[in-house]
Amino acid sequence: KAGVTQTPRYLIKTRGQQVTLSCSPISGHRSVSWYQQTPGQGLQFLFEYFSETQRNKGNFPGRFSGRQFSNSRSEMNVSTLELGDSALYLCASSTTYKGDYTFGSGTRLTVV
């Protein structure tokens, strides 16, 4: 059974650029969530999608956005990158609302 796939694994971008990260959930999982992990703030919730609808959103600026496609694949976009956006971005999928999410390996974003 394939796990949650995130692409790319590593990314280096320049301040001011934008970036799009991709997540393919486990087959049959309709809920996809995104989290940001940094050394200072730990794991923080970005947003959650279910059936192409954003159901919940964390406390991040509007530069962070996402979407989910009809096949449950999800993308998140960060515009006007700042140095502080450097982090590990994790995607997780689930079949239930309990929160037993299966996480991908993440995308390591470095903003220089």
Next chain:
Amino acid sequence: DQQVKQNSPSLSVQEGRISILNCDYTNSMFDYFLWYKKYPAEGPTFLISISSIKDKNEDGRFTVFLNKSAKHLSLHIVPSQPGDSAVYFCAARGNAGGTSYGKLTFGQGTILTVHP
């Protein structure tokens, strides 16, 4: 406003002994709690969870205890093995109708080292 706290940044135990990881929370609207394990360069792996209507849940070597009145949960690993060495995160989800429903609030993590 850190609603989920893991006050011990690290824990070191001997192989075969018990590991106890602790977690405190402040939001009384949390109704479901989870523990995740994370290795470097990998995503968190789900370990065990507990609903707020229970006070204990076991799965093999892992047991989670929930004390609602104290807003405290703990993860017991018995016996500990060197392969358990990783970062452990506790997480909480809010109940239906609340603003925390559907999202996980994580603690800062505890680095567990199990020595052979």
